[in-house]
Amino acid sequence: MKTYQYEDWHSAxxxxxxxxxxxxxxxxxxxxxxxxxxxxxxxxxxxPKGELLIAEALGLVPAQIWPSRYYDHRGAEIRKVLRK
Known part of the structure; x- marks a missing residue:
């Protein structure tokens, strides 16, 4: 079984x-x-809401900045629900 490791962006x-x-x-x-x-x-x-706001300001999607929050150890997408 292949495991995936993702590195999130540093806050700086x-x-x-x-x-x-x-x-x-x-x-x-x-x-x-x-x-x-x-x-x-x-x-x-x-x-999720905050991640989306930051990502949009950077012209990205949240999963590009915080992949560990959006993909599990097998590389499968973790579904996020945005509340309004």
Whole structure:
């Protein structure tokens, strides 16, 4: 049985990526109607809505930034449910 290992982006790389796009984590958070520090939660723990907001700001999909949150050890996709 083949096992897959995925490396998530480091939080500093995410923040740097946002800066390269001309924005900040706080600005993305405020633009979504959230408190300026709310999106930082997605950097340290799974939160599909927050992950999506960050990924969209980077022009990516969340699974590209946090593959370990979206694929299991066999490489199968883990389904996420977004609540509104």
């Amino acid at each position: 790389d995410i923040i740097a990526g946002l800066r390269k796009k001309g924005t900040t984590l706080a600005a993305v958070s405020r633009a979504a109607g959230l408190s300026s520090s709310t999106l930082s939660n997605a950097l340290s723990r799974p939160w």
